[in-house]
Amino acid sequence: MGAAGPARLEFALTASVHFLFVLLTLGLVTLVAIMQTRYARTGDAELGRMTRFWGLLYVINYAVGIATGLVMEFQFGLNWRNLGGAFGDVFGAPLAMETIVAFVAESTLLGMWIFGWGHLGRRLHTALIWGVALTAYLSAGWVLVSNAFLQHPVGYAVGPDGVARLTSFAALLGNPTLGLALGHVVTAGLLTGGVFVAGVSAWHLRRRPDDPLFRRSLRYGLRTAVGGGLFVVAFGGPQYAVIDALQPAKLATGARLANLQADLAARFGPGDYAPPAWIQHARDLMMELWLLLFALAVVAALVLRRRALDRPGSRALLRALVWAMPLPFVAAVCGWLFREVGRQPWVVYGLLRTSDAASPMSAGALAASLAVFGALVAGLAVTDWWLLARYARRGPGDEFLPDPGPVGADPVAFSAAEA
Template structure:
């Protein structure tokens, strides 16, 4: 083990951990805005209660996401300084816009939304949560644009004197075809997570507090969350199909590794299950669906999909001697776990909707247990999706331009990286416990009382301290 291995593990652990909060923040911001819009248009207190209830869960998650996200930026300079020098001119623009515009927009208006209850006009207060939601989604786009450059470098040139990548076309970076399809795919995955949390909390209250005056609100939340999960699942599949075709075009090795396809095939079969050799160099047994991979990869059932061995020979001739295939078992299984966990969440949502048809109240303990684990399923799907995306690109840190081994900081020792990795892992473990306990505590507390306060208090409103209005 060397500094490169530990630096990769550290970035992988901190990134996956951070991304546990990102999709929930993205999805819940919009769902909370929708609930508040429904209250604004109808005046029904049910929607106001749900707005404040899920709004509190959103804020807890948002705060944790901000804390864990800060670490990501420091790692670029600490552990990956050579990489930062190489892509700094490219990454600087989208990440600066993300920080100055998108993050500023969401953080400012979240503050207005938190402290603006009963202080701002209703329309202005509603606009604040929508502005925060828009900022959250814009933030995701600029970050994904930067990441997409690593998958498909565009809009740049290599300076022969400095050896750095220099930005020549910012519009090309923002309109990178990988970014254009990754963004809706990521958003769909985010709503899958947010909808699942909404289903879990609502279903728990519906089944455990059947005689509660707020049962109607929980039933609505459960149905809304279920529909969000089903619709977003369909969108994940649709955008994933487009993404697969683009991936076959710009990163054929990743597609070949995802399918355990060692030799070029036309037509190519989709692997339901492939067992390979321990070194990942050849196929031993495979269960396949004919023509499906060709259609998924090229849109043509008879299309040609390049294999690992042929691409390895091509890349060795193009880039020089070396192994240009990712770790096949990791890429292969992370791709299938991503799909499997996402479909499992959709299946539970369908069962929840069926259990509440025609006003029925679900009673199955097995459904409740499935509902309680439901939020973990899309979170796992999102995590394995990113593991597949990043591990499938290896050994490149910027595809075709810079190898991962060339991007690590040369002045950082194994001991230093190992120390920071251990410290961050322990801190994140503590934060995970805090996050989980806070979410469970406030989720179990239920919707708040929104009865207007008495006007007998003569205290001037301007003199009242700012406080969370929950």
């Protein structure tokens, strides 16, 4: 098995868990920004309460998610030393940009948004949450720039010392594996955030069908889930043509896969270049879950808009929305496994095998690293979901965010003293 096996297992665990935080962050911050924009324009007290409630859940997920990202950063230096030594100058550049965006710009804007309630004018305060959303998208974008290089290396040159160095940042940004993947991840985040908001709202509405805050939140969540579901497949489907052109073995089966195996062995030397067969099942499950979630969101959006929520059919839909909350995360992990495991045996496609990228570590050190980091990231995931479940069940009114201020004030025009 060597060092690569445990190192891959450890990274798969931490990356999968961290990816779940990212998806919910992207979706929730967008919904919070939309809610606050409408609150700033109308002064509607219910929208202000919605912004604070869902904003609290977003802040919890963001804060714990940052910790899981730090765990991933440690692994590059500990478990994948040869990858960093050979290609770190290239794929490390966008990761450095992501660190600046996530840990400096995004965190700073979020802190100003949290403590700016009641102290900043509404337009400025609303601009802050949109700044947080934009930097969240940028952060995801830089990570995918780095990942796209691993999928299809471009914009580099290998020096006499065997170290790759960046020669064209524009080539990195124009990587054919980047644009559609970024759109797919962002819209998957919107689908995830929409299903989460709809599911939490449905949980409350089963107990209090006339709760105005969660009735409105349910509409926001379902509309976002429908829109995200439409666009996630619009960005996902065209990726198959790119994959077939650049990594054909990822999609091939049967005789075609056997021919590709022979061609790749002749090109790169002896070895097994066929990805594991189970990734096709992961891809199929991802698409089946998307269809189920999209159909549920469309039906719920149409039916619950016109019917009383205490009727048996409506209650069954509300129950289904609650149980559907984990499904976007399962679909996302399936998609990630298809993208990452499907390019094996390469960590940098066509240039560096995964077995050659791992750090030379003893079996004891590998076991200790897997145990420590695995327990840490699992603990963070449990903590996040416990906090989210606790505050989601309590409902609005227990947020640490300050009161948004008087509703009767003009939401658009505010004085310099207010700002």
